[in-house]
Amino acid sequence: MSHYCKTCDTYMLPSRNHVCPPKWEVSDPEYGGGWTTIYALNASQAAEEFCKQDDVASADYTYVRNGGADKILVRPFGSEEIEEFQVCAESVPEYSARRIQ
Ligand SMILES: [Zn+2]
Numbered sequence: 001m002s003h004y005c006k007t008c009d010t011y012m013l014p015s016r017n018h019v020c021p022p023k024w025e026v027s028d029p030e031y032g033g034g035w036t037t038i039y040a041l042n043a044s045q046a047a048e049e050f051c052k053q054d055d056v057a058s059a060d061y062t063y064v065r066n067g068g069a070d071k072i073l074v075r076p077f078g079s080e081e082i083e084e085f086q087v088c089a090e091s092v093p094e095y096s097a098r099r100i101q
Helices: 043-058 062-066
Strands: 023-027 036-039 068-076 083-088
Touching: 023 043, 036 043, 043 062, 043 068, 043 083, 062 068
Parallel strands: none
Antiparallel strands: 023 036, 023 068, 068 083
16 A cells, blocks of 8 residues: 555555645746646645646756746645745765775
């Protein structure tokens, strides 16, 4: 059995009842303007998650390469109340040593 929710893809603790976070629609107007459904705790997290998911799905990391997005639109699912967010994206260098001898 997968421990990831089939709806929101959140990792579920086996001992707890899972409730999906709220549903949002997110759009990058510079990038076609379509709306993508995102599950997140709040609107700013939805904007971040949108960029993250797009970077991972495309394997192109457009947002990280551009340092983020100037304007990401977020609205609660089924609502026309749009909020605008600027998203900063950066990759974090990570180093690890493994003893080989
Ligand atoms: Zn869920």
